[in-house]
Amino acid sequence: MNMSTMDCGDARPLVPSYLDGELTEAQAAPLRKHLLACQACRAGAQADKNMKRWFAVTEPIAVPRGFSGRVARAAFAGVESMAHVPTEFERRSPRAAPILPGPTVAVASSSDLENGGIAVETARRDEGRILVFVLRLTVAAAVLALLASVAIQSLRRPSTAELRADDRNTMTLDAALEKLDQIERTEAAKPVAAPR
């Protein structure tokens, strides 16, 4: 026990309100006096203070980009529930949204919750839409690259005529025979070297 006028039984219930700043000075002064004199109550008050420090830290807040604009548009458009409000991207390309797998979460709208489920609105998030957009862009680029590659290969391939083993297009059979005869005649006309 202690030397102050307030005893431990009176002091302890007041400690949380004291730490919350809810006591008047008239209530707080004797409590402070008691805490200075009573080690046990002081330790209890310190423990309560320690626990409050678990609430001193908060995670960073991530408000989705364009949130305020979407909400303002929805409000002026007469939307009343928490059904998903389309983003700018969805408004511009309405066909883009439904495919989206991405990080989406199916959430029942408040009207669903109230009316037992009239329509389940799929909540689509900006990240999902960006992902779909990037995926589409990648696919389009891949298709274009493939087409370009096929076109280039096709241009560089030799034509059929160039690959022919005979010379049918440039020399007829008669002409070829004539040419052979000419070669033979030329060979026959050459003087035969005398054997040594």
Added chain:
Amino acid sequence: MEPLTAEDASLVQETLAGNQTSFQLLVERYQDRLFALVRHYTKDPALVEDIVQETFLKAFKRLDSFQHESSFYTWIYRIAVNTVLDVMKRRGRSPVTSVEDPEIAGAPNAPDTRVMAPDARLQREEIARITQECLAQIPEIFRTVLVLREFEDMAYQDIADLLGISIGTVESRLFRARARFKEKLLQRHPEFGEGA
């Protein structure tokens, strides 16, 4: 309770006159605080966004009934708390169950062990994560007073006004909420008990 600022009053008037941009500015002014409030109730970012969105849409719908006696934030805050509690209740997370009525039930069997302040070596994110884990384990009826007091730094009288309960009930719920938080914290992380 925060007083109504001239800027807020002006934005409210302009919104009522049909200025969408003014409402967007109001949303921008308070969106961070409402996201911070709502995320104490659910880890699902999509649901957090939907609840905050619904809060602003409700506020817009009732804007003409806004009495300029309190701040816009106090007013919209009340809508947010009611919306989040309503949604949690409808999603099957009723604060009062047939098994346990928190108003009737006595204080939990909180261990006598005292809780230490978060270890200085813990990262801020880690402290916030542990706190949110423990908060998620306690009934909404207690969590709400704890969130309003510890994170929003609200006075007992403001909490009482917001929730429509007496100051005595606020004190009683806070006492139980802290006891439950401590119980959950020590259950999950006994290393934070004093002398552990």
